[in-house]
Amino acid sequence: MTEAIRHYQARMRRVLDYIDAHLEQDLNVEVLSAVAAFSRFHFQRQFTALFGLSPHRYVQLLRMKRASYRLAYRPGDSITEIALDSGYESPEAFSRVFRQRLGQSPGDFRKAPDWAALQDMTQSGTQIRGIFMSAKPELDQVRIIDFPHTPVAVLTHHGAPERLGGSLRNFIAWRKQMKLAPAVSATFNILHADPLNCEPEDYRIALCAATDQPVTANEFGIVADAIPAGSCAVLRHIGVNDSLRDAVAFLYTDWLPQSGKDMRDYPIFVQRVRFFPDAPEHEAVVDIFLPLK
Structure with missing residues (x-):
């Protein structure tokens, strides 16, 4: 059955x-x-x-x-x-x-x-x-890499998750001004908080575009920062963004206890490789990075 x-x-x-x-x-x-x-x-x-x-x-x-x-x-x-x-x-x-x-x-x-x-x-x-319809990842899909030091321009959204769309629009507008399209500038999100485990006003996520260009004062509040180098466990998630949280949970609850590894003191982050609505939702690609010691 x-x-x-x-x-x-x-x-x-x-x-x-x-x-x-x-x-x-x-x-x-x-x-x-x-x-x-x-x-x-x-x-x-x-x-x-x-x-x-x-x-x-x-x-x-x-x-x-x-x-x-x-x-x-x-x-x-x-x-x-x-x-x-x-x-x-x-x-x-x-x-x-x-x-x-x-x-x-x-x-x-x-x-x-x-x-x-x-x-x-x-x-x-x-x-x-x-x-x-989400499928659970397999342990052998996780690999360990040395992530390089990556300078980024950052817009930090702080507040209710349902207002994230406004921050995304500002982030996209700035990227257009600076000619930093995703094709030439990798897109990262640093997941400082889980929206299901914090108060709406405490939710925080950093929207990042990889760039070596100087980040000058701007109306959008975007500043220069960097994602530090270090060992990371990486899991590729292909599918709708709404099931991304399950893939993140898999790294914490399934892979990490069996790996013998310890987490580094840096938030989990993701790289948006292929985007909806430019690609069908089930073909969107996100790489999830769990920082390790």
């Missing part, structure tokens, strides 16, 4: 991955049931019973999430382009649904995003992709 359940879940995971990779295409019940190799007469009921929302609602949710991220973080993408890529025939149709889901027009969201509304809208999708 356990093997049968794993096989069933693998077929549904195949559907979720297909949706992530084909959001611009027609994702009707016939297409998705064929991907899962289930009868189209029963697939919709199966999907809804398992995940708590219909395939159509789930697809729409993912399209709205990706559209929201592009509106917030990709100012060069036009609203018309985003609407068409989201499967809508016109910006007007896209705008109607966007306003229904987030309470703002796409233009208003781009100017001043309602981050709390976005979090509420995507919560059910987060639970599906980040929790139910």
Whole structure:
């Protein structure tokens, strides 16, 4: 029975991955049931019973999430382009649904995003992709490296996690000004606090761009710093950001006790190698670094 359940879940995971990779295409019940190799007469009921929302609602949710991220973080993408890529025939149709889901027009969201509304809208999708379908890492996926001394420019977000989006927008704007795109400047996050284990006002994360350039006084509050050299355990996480916390927990609770290693007095940090929304969520790549003595 356990093997049968794993096989069933693998077929549904195949559907979720297909949706992530084909959001611009027609994702009707016939297409998705064929991907899962289930009868189209029963697939919709199966999907809804398992995940708590219909395939159509789930697809729409993912399209709205990706559209929201592009509106917030990709100012060069036009609203018309985003609407068409989201499967809508016109910006007007896209705008109607966007306003229904987030309470703002796409233009208003781009100017001043309602981050709390976005979090509420995507919560059910987060639970599906980040929790139910996440795969636990294996011990042999962890390697030990000597991390080099890395000068970085840092914007520290201090406060409620739901306001992190505003700090990210400022960080991206500064990088554009300085011509430090991710392709030429590695992106790191230093995880000073776990948002689930601290008060909202105590949450802190450092947004970092690797650079040797001088960091002059600026309106964004970005300063020069460095990630120190030292031994690190590294685990590559491929998938949705919402399951990243489980991968971090694996390093602490599974790998570390069996490794015989001790932790260095420096926070755990990550390198964002491949980003959503530029890549499908299930193909985003993050390297997790656990500093060791």
